[in-house]
Amino acid sequence: MxxxxxxxxxxxxxxxxxxxxxxxxxxxxxxxxxxxxxxxxxxxxxxxxxxxxxxxxxxxxxxxxxxxxxxxxxxxxxxxxxxxxxxxxxxxxxxxxxxxxxxxSPLRQTDDPASLRIGQEGIYIRRGMRSGCFLPQVAEETGWSVEEFLGNCCTGKAGLDYYSWKDPDTKVYLFTVEIVKDSFK
Missing domain, CATH: 3.30.700.20 (Hypothetical protein ph0010; domain 1)
Incomplete structure (x- = not known):
C-alpha cells in the first residue's frame, strides 16, 4: 500500500x-x-x-x-x-x-483464467507475437462477466479469436492494482 x-x-x-x-x-x-x-x-x-x-x-x-x-x-x-x-x-x-x-503487482500466470476475480484482477493475454491487457477497472466500467472480460481482451486487444484464452498455447496472466486518481482542477 x-x-x-x-x-x-x-x-x-x-x-x-x-x-x-x-x-x-x-x-x-x-x-x-x-x-x-x-x-x-x-x-x-x-x-x-x-x-x-x-x-x-x-x-x-x-x-x-x-x-x-x-x-x-x-x-x-x-x-x-x-x-x-x-x-x-x-x-x-x-x-x-x-x-x-x-x-x-507482479504478473502471475494462471492455468485457470476463468478463476480471475472480476474487478479485482486485471489480465494480460499473450499468444505468439500478439498480446493485450485489461486493467481490473475495465470489468467494472463495462459490466462484463469473466468470460466477456477474457474474450473481449482476446479479440479487441490481442487480435485473437474470442475463446483463445481457453487454448493451452495462450498464456494468461493475472495482476492486481493499487489505484491513485485525481482531477486536474
Missing amino acids: LTENSKRILLKAAKEAVISAVNGDKFNRIETNEPELLEKCGCFVTIKNKGRLRGCLGVFTASKPLIDMVTEMAASSATNDPRFYNDPITPEELEELDIEISVL
Missing part, C-alpha cells in the same frame, strides 16, 4: 508530466526519498475527459523507479497513445482531465 504522501507525489509528478508533454515543455524530474516510489514496478496511467478515454499506456515490468515510470507513462499517455494521434489532448482541455495511476 502506498502512503498518502507517496500518492500525492505520484499525482503531482503525473500531472506535471502531462501538462509539460501537452504544452511541449521540458519536464523536470520530481525528486523523492520515498522508498516505495524508488522501487521498480509496472504501472499504467489513464487519462479521461468527462469519462471519455483520452490516453492510457503502461508497462508490466519496469527498468526504472516507480516515480520515473509514472512520469514517463503519464507523458506518453497524453501524447503518444496511438488511438489518439488524430485527436491529441489540447492545452485548453487540461483543466477538464482526470488522471488515474494503476500501480501493478
